[in-house]
Amino acid sequence: MNFPGSGIFKGMVVSAINLFGSYFDRAHAKRLITEQYPEERPTLPEASRSFPFLVFDGDPEKGIRCVACKICEKECPPQCILIEQDRDENGKLLRRPKVFNIDISVCMGCQICVESCPFESIRMDNIYEVSSYDRFDSLVLPKEKLLKSNEYYHSIHPTEAAETDARIEAARLKKEAAAKAAAQKMAAAKAAAEAKAAAEQSSQPESQA
Amino acid sequence: MTEADGAGAQTLDVSLGPQHPSTHGVFRMNVRMDGETVVKLQPVFGYLHRNHEKLAEGKSWLGSMPFTDRLDYICPITNNWGYALAVEKLAGIEVPDRAEYIRVIVGEMTRIQNHTAFLGFILGDMGAWGSALMYAFREREKILDLFEGLTGARMMANYMRFGGVRCDLPAGWLEKARAYIETYPAFLDEMEKFLTGNEILLSRLQGVGVMSAERAINGGLSGPVLRASGVDYDIRKVDGYGVYPRLKFRVPRGTVGDCFDRFMLRILEIRESIQILQQAFAQIPQGPILNPAVKTRGFKPPVGEAYGRIEGPKGELGFHLVSDGGEKPYRYHIRPPSLINLTLLEEMCVGTKIADVMVILGSIDIVLGEVDR
Amino acid sequence: MTLTPQTVLDRVHAALPQARIELLNNPSPSGQHSLLVHRDDALEVAQFLKNDPELLLDYASNVSGVDYPDHLEAVYHLFSIAQKQGPIVLRTRTGDRSGDACLPSLTPVWKSADFQEREAFDLLGIRFEGHPDLRRLLMWDEFVDHPLRKDYVAPEDYEYEPTPHGEILAKISAPASQA
Numbered sequence: 234m235n236f237p238g239s240g241i242f243k244g245m246v247v248s249a250i251n252l253f254g255s256y257f258d259r260a261h262a263k264r265l266i267t268e269q270y271p272e273e274r275p276t277l278p279e280a281s282r283s284f285p286f287l288v289f290d291g292d293p294e295k296g297i298r299c300v301a302c303k304i305c306e307k308e309c310p311p312q313c314i315l316i317e318q319d320r321d322e323n324g325k326l327l328r329r330p331k332v333f334n335i336d337i338s339v340c341m342g343c344q345i346c347v348e349s350c351p352f353e354s355i356r357m358d359n360i361y362e363v364s365s366y367d368r369f370d371s372l373v374l375p376k377e378k379l380l381k382s383n384e385y386y387h388s389i390h391p392t393e394a395a396e397t398d399a400r401i402e403a404a405r406l407k408k409e410a411a412a413k414a415a416a417q418k419m420a421a422a423k424a425a426a427e428a429k430a431a432a433e434q435s436s437q438p439e440s441q442a
Numbered sequence: 443m444t445e446a447d448g449a450g451a452q453t454l455d456v457s458l459g460p461q462h463p464s465t466h467g468v469f470r471m472n473v474r475m476d477g478e479t480v481v482k483l484q485p486v487f488g489y490l491h492r493n494h495e496k497l498a499e500g501k502s503w504l505g506s507m508p509f510t511d512r513l514d515y516i517c518p519i520t521n522n523w524g525y526a527l528a529v530e531k532l533a534g535i536e537v538p539d540r541a542e543y544i545r546v547i548v549g550e551m552t553r554i555q556n557h558t559a560f561l562g563f564i565l566g567d568m569g570a571w572g573s574a575l576m577y578a579f580r581e582r583e584k585i586l587d588l589f590e591g592l593t594g595a596r597m598m599a600n601y602m603r604f605g606g607v608r609c610d611l612p613a614g615w616l617e618k619a620r621a622y623i624e625t626y627p628a629f630l631d632e633m634e635k636f637l638t639g640n641e642i643l644l645s646r647l648q649g650v651g652v653m654s655a656e657r658a659i660n661g662g663l664s665g666p667v668l669r670a671s672g673v674d675y676d677i678r679k680v681d682g683y684g685v686y687p688r689l690k691f692r693v694p695r696g697t698v699g700d701c702f703d704r705f706m707l708r709i710l711e712i713r714e715s716i717q718i719l720q721q722a723f724a725q726i727p728q729g730p731i732l733n734p735a736v737k738t739r740g741f742k743p744p745v746g747e748a749y750g751r752i753e754g755p756k757g758e759l760g761f762h763l764v765s766d767g768g769e770k771p772y773r774y775h776i777r778p779p780s781l782i783n784l785t786l787l788e789e790m791c792v793g794t795k796i797a798d799v800m801v802i803l804g805s806i807d808i809v810l811g812e813v814d815r
Numbered sequence: 816m817t818l819t820p821q822t823v824l825d826r827v828h829a830a831l832p833q834a835r836i837e838l839l840n841n842p843s844p845s846g847q848h849s850l851l852v853h854r855d856d857a858l859e860v861a862q863f864l865k866n867d868p869e870l871l872l873d874y875a876s877n878v879s880g881v882d883y884p885d886h887l888e889a890v891y892h893l894f895s896i897a898q899k900q901g902p903i904v905l906r907t908r909t910g911d912r913s914g915d916a917c918l919p920s921l922t923p924v925w926k927s928a929d930f931q932e933r934e935a936f937d938l939l940g941i942r943f944e945g946h947p948d949l950r951r952l953l954m955w956d957e958f959v960d961h962p963l964r965k966d967y968v969a970p971e972d973y974e975y976e977p978t979p980h981g982e983i984l985a986k987i988s989a990p991a992s993q994a
Contacts, residue, residue, distance in 0.1 A: 241641055349739050660873070660925060746843020749877060749892045758876060760877050762892065
């Protein structure tokens, strides 16, 4: 088929197949793939990420994992994190943040804070409907809005959260084992010292004799 | 109406862009025309300039990685790769095999989606704004969905790390990718039926913007634009970085060096990329994905400098890095293929009609995030 | 012939004995040692590197400027497409960082250096003599400083520009704040 204009004709056939095909293969999602957002919402893949949040275990006040070490603040490439360490009534620094702000109008969702956090406390969320009328009040997220439970973390990134929990559990067991070993060592040392003292006491009369 | 030039001929100066649908962003050209024929063309840059190189001097070595995503935002993963490769050269870091295969897989998928988008864009530049672009973007979106499943983001992947990649392939991802790549040639055949025989397309592309091999080399063209001029030069073959020496593929090249050669070359490159992907899917080994010797925090390469380059979808993407042994780069320079491929834009355009300028610019395939940095 | 900095240096010495060129060691594992050529001889050496049938360094891939405390450098990464070899790193040094920050342009030899030399001029202030069209590339023409230099002081507010719009805005908001 090589008459003049045959290339254009072939192209039009392809157009027609796509036009009419889009009415029929909706189930295969081959030609008509537009999602009718917001009526139809996409299912996000597990790895999907948008902005960071802070994980807590159990109670949002006591269970916060963040210790305000400020590593993420330093590592954040666009510098969108602000952390202030909390103090008790005597002015002594506590291992928890008083202020933890993330400016999500600056944040670029790169996940470097997550990778640099040694305490498994900051993780990526997958929210995406965060538009607002005001740049300053609603896009700077304070600690209260950032804190989300470990259960929520499990609901959005199940595989990653399970791995994190396993790591924390392993670290806890290791610490416990180390503490146990240290206690045993202490006890052994104490027992040895007692035995030595007893031996000395019992040997003294012999030497006197 | 500015200048009387020659024997009573009047020339007209037109500022094309920066706000113009066919300049692929905020690119501007000052064009002098005699009637409709271009006699002089001067590109103007800088509308998207953010001094990326200066920003990088104030960040940690890893901190620049997410910024490389934003250079050529059509193919962020290969930008990551170029930077990671340069730092690995600078610090002498080995990359595990599995990570190299993952890099090849995502890199070639990036090439496919870039060239697919190109097929749509160049049709837009020729005035066929619509079907071709939509078909191309429909397929590109499916690759971006795969990227989202792997890296967490459609475009701003931030996926490579010095000495490997950030995360392993999720369960089932490889099967999904393989299944998708198997359907891709059918789409490409349909696209070829749709486009390459089209008489209007042929008359708009053939013989337009011809560039000789000798001039192309001297002007520093790279990637598909260089190979379309008939130069057999592919950095994947020449440098043999990553695991490319283990993979079999051909390097297509053009004969005339016109816009049609550049157009067809991309289609042929997609076909070769599919070959590479199928081999990589079959060969990918199990194992670690990251060199454990590389620290996430406080990474300090030794004193010295290195130039690392990869064959990006748009051409040679190079990073020239100078380290003073500190946590931050002393100098961080990017060799952007999009910018340097524009060096010969004037030579290609002079003597053609104004409408061809858009097609020539489209056939070079630029992204302004990379041109202006 | 395998191109290494040493073989290239020997070849240049043999052909151009008067050219001041030396090998600079690069301590990095990359092992990309460079050739430092005196700026007065740079153009001649560049011509030789490109045209010599043994070297054929026909492709100047990358040009970057580097700012050091007492001088500026232009670094050229040369490849040979004909022989598929490289990179050979060629560098030239300016006399100082201000009055004598001049280097010969290699754009007449390799056209690909055109935009990149303009960029180095724009961001670092290296004046390339003999460049066909030395203008700012990325910053606007009225801009005075060179932002990529180490001693560049960034303004407090990058986007501040005195526009009538700003004054009008101040006038509108002034009575509101008094009330």
